[in-house]
Amino acid sequence: MNTFAMKNRSFSRRRGLTLLDMIISIPLVGIALVAALNTVGASKASQFKVDNMRQGHLLAQDLMSEILQQDYTDGDMAQATRKTLMSMGSVTYPLGPDNVPGRNEVATGNRSLFNDVDDYDGWVASPPQAKDGTTYTSMTGWSRSVSVVFVNANDLSTAITVDNGNKRITVTVAYNNIPAAKIVAIKTIGLPLLEACCFDGGFCENLRAEACATQGGTSQGTDTYCANTTCPTGPTVLYVVADTANLTAQELARQTLMASWGFGIQLIRASASQSNYAKALIGVDVAYISVEVAAIDLGTKLTNATVGVVNANVPLISSLGFASGSTFYVNLSAVNVVDNTHFITSTFATGTLTLSTSTQWFSEVVSGIAGGAQVLATIDSGKDSLFVIESGDLLVGGTPAAGRRVQLPWGDVSFDFNALSADGQTLMKRAIEWAAQKPAICGDGNCDTGEDTCTCPADCGAQAAFEQPGVNCNDGLDNDCNGSTDCADPNCSTDAACLICGNGLCELGEDCTTCVTDCLSKSNGPKSGRYCCGNGIAESAEGDGSICDGNY
Amino acid sequence: METTRFRACRTVPCHSLGKHRRRAVAYVYFLSTTILVSVIGLSALMYARIQRRSAQGGDQAMIARFYAQSALELGFAQISLDPNWRTNLSSGAWFTDQPIGDGTLSLDVSILNDGDGNPDNDPVLLVGTGVHGLSTHKMEVTLTALSVKGGLVAAIASGKRNLN
Incomplete structure (x- = not known):
């Protein structure tokens, strides 16, 4: 028993570490472990940052996509007017949601009434929320803010005070007030939208609304095209x-x-x-x-x-x-x-x-x-x-x-x-x-059906001095009010619409090139028409040869 | 147990060998644990870095897309604000490496000959390019003429956009 106990004691002494071992190994292992655990910690922290960054960008993308879907403006100003003013560099208006009678976009306290890009200017929400105001869950600490400014197309970095058709939108996302993501994008006045524009008689043309009004048509509203619109043919x-x-x-x-x-x-x-x-x-x-x-x-x-x-x-x-x-x-x-x-x-x-x-x-x-x-x-x-x-x-x-x-x-x-x-x-x-039908009242400022320059110059404009070939010889009007309309008026005899080739008459304006049937080899009519000048044939009566194939 | 242990001691005194081996084993244990933890940590760090790169790449691509879209928007505005844009603006680069945010945008425009003999009706191809970090995103739109009236050219872009 004694021998066994001694053996055991000796074994235990041999089995343990010496104090020196411990003194050396513990700091070494400690240092190594701390370093290793730091590595793990750093990787965890890095992962957290990555998650935050990704989350932040997703939140920013979400809001930016929503904003870019909105119109450039409220549309309370005709686009043509806006463009004219823009060209003069004089369109200014406050950015941010409108709060005027009939258009209170902040009434709900959320973005549900925002309908144009600059409504979002100054928008801040923490935690983030959807357009209808629903708060995103598990987003405590996150916030999103938006800034919208006017910029010039050739300098997107500098904010300006007038609207010339370009707005810069910046969405910033932060987590516990530390910026996590930022996205910048541009929204412009964009391409003008066409609408079906109906004219009298059922004629339809896809035009901008202002062009439709200018041309006397009736715009059929947004999202209408002639392909899906039947214009009335009557009143x-x-x-x-x-x-x-x-x-x-x-x-x-x-x-x-x-x-x-x-x-x-x-x-x-x-x-x-x-x-x-x-x-x-x-x-x-x-x-x-x-x-x-x-x-x-x-x-x-x-x-x-x-x-x-x-x-x-x-x-x-x-x-x-x-x-x-x-x-x-x-x-x-x-x-x-x-x-x-x-x-x-x-x-x-x-x-x-x-x-x-x-x-x-x-x-x-x-x-x-x-x-x-x-x-x-x-x-x-x-x-x-x-x-x-x-x-x-x-x-x-x-x-x-x-x-x-x-x-x-x-x-x-x-x-x-x-x-x-x-x-x-x-x-x-x-x-x-x-x-x-508008009654034809001369002097009411409208050139109505039944009125023309002869019967009502006050409404339809002063009458022309004469019918003029190439200008008004084919408009169905007696422009000079002499009782003869278009080709019936001698003044129109040289108008292309009035020259009748094939009637046997080499008329003024016809020659052997434009109307060979009537003018070739004719001995009467204007000189240019008597014989075919330029056909390479020296016809007997062409004259002295100074101009034509032969002489005349 | 004892018997088995002493059987292995043939060339050196068994008590001395056992003592050193036990000490070595202890060190090896510590060292292994440390190395393991280090490897795990470094792997995690590496994985995080890869993830970060990947996330950054994705984010940059997404932002580049917004820049490309912005480039097209600027092109639309140029067309909209200038009724004589076909005359005043020629084919080619309308914007080149225009700074926006932390990146740039460019817009290239080319007129596509549709062969109808009327250049006022030719389709127009707009290619917007956004660059952010290492990501580049291109987005293109073709504006196609719908009709002509009164000298104005009407056109419709792919999608719902159109112009007159």
Whole structure:
């Protein structure tokens, strides 16, 4: 036992480390371990930085992409105007979200109402949030800020104070106030967008909105192209209905019929405000009031409209100034045309005209018709039923009509529109077409249909001194007002459009080159045309040879 | 155990050999642990560096893309603000290494002959180049004429952009 114990003790002594070993090894190992652990720590820290950087760039990219999708500006200034001002270097406006009546973009406290690039100027959010204000989760400590400035295209580093079409956007992302990422990008006024632009007759052209207006067309709005737009071939009608969102079957039938005529149709609710009517009337040619409209809803909103008004609503006769007396309805199917000299009735003979396929309630004015009214058809033994008032002629009360007016012979709510006969439809179509035309009033500043430089130089410009070949000999106008138009005017005899090759006459302007049939080897007419000068043949009568192949 | 241990001692005294071996083993243990930790640390460091490079490369490419897009934007503005751009601006570089942020942008424009004999209708190719760090991003847009009216050229770019 003793021996074993001694052996054991000896073994234990041999097995352990000496103090010296420990003293040397512990610092060495410690140093090595610290260095090794530092390496691990450094790698961890580096990884953290990489993660932060990546996170930061993703956040910056997210916001920058959102900003670049916005428009350059709010669009509250016409692009043409803006460009003109830009060219003068004088467009200035505060950057940042708008907060003006009708456009408070900061109302929500988030970016949901931001709609142009500079709305983002000064935007700061911590933690970051989506456009609708939803806060990103697990983003504590992160913040995003945006700065937007005007810059010149040739110096993107220097901010300027005027807008010349370029904005520099800088998105900065920070983590615990230490910048983690920064992205810079440029947004410019960009390419102008084209819109379908409709012209009279249904012609369509893709144009910028301002170019469309300049050329007298009607822009069809953003995201429209001629390929997906059918331009009206007839007038544009402001169709007044009871409820634009819920047309009655009768209103719908009327709309369908007008559309089939190629009329452009713009609906408006009868109860719309006067200012909305004013805006709507700008782009239309004529207003049509359906019988479904409650008189109290429309009131006098169209009484002074400068466009034509076609009324099929008898309760509105008084407020529109058509008549002040009583009105009645009579159950029948035909009216009596008493005046077919007017455009509306000119396709019909005077006398009975059947307007409906079954008896319907037609309207008549018993008394108090406007002084300027021209009655075209009557019912019930001479009571006025269909009548018109020319622009400028007197309405009830002696006020001149601001535009053309038509009172249709139907106007009771029980009138079945589907019962309208073909002649009835024609009457309605022509009534709208007539009311849509601007009357030719010389001196009103418009060169209207029927006016020209001869009949109304005040509106159409001074007449030309004479018809001029190559200038106005093919425009269908008697420019010098001498009673001869284009080729009929002797002044146009040399115009290319007036030279008739093949009529056997070597006319002024024709020669053996341009019209060999009429001019070759002719002995009369102008010298240049008598023989073919330049054909290489010395023809006998070409003269002395100083100019031509032969002599003349 | 003892028997087995002493059997291995033939040329040197067994007690001396065992003592040194045990000491050496202890050192080897320490050294191995240290080396292992160092290798792990260095590997992690290296991995982090690679990751960082990779992330930086990705970020730079992304930023270069924004610069390239900005170059095209500047080209659009030039076209938009100058109605006579086809006359006033010739083919070639409209911008070259224009500084933006920490990088540069360039824009090259070339007129593509569509063979219709009307140069006012020829398509226009815009190539925007953004450079950030080691990354370069190119982005191109072709503007194609839609129609001509009143001397104005209407064109549509790839996508939804168009011009008149």
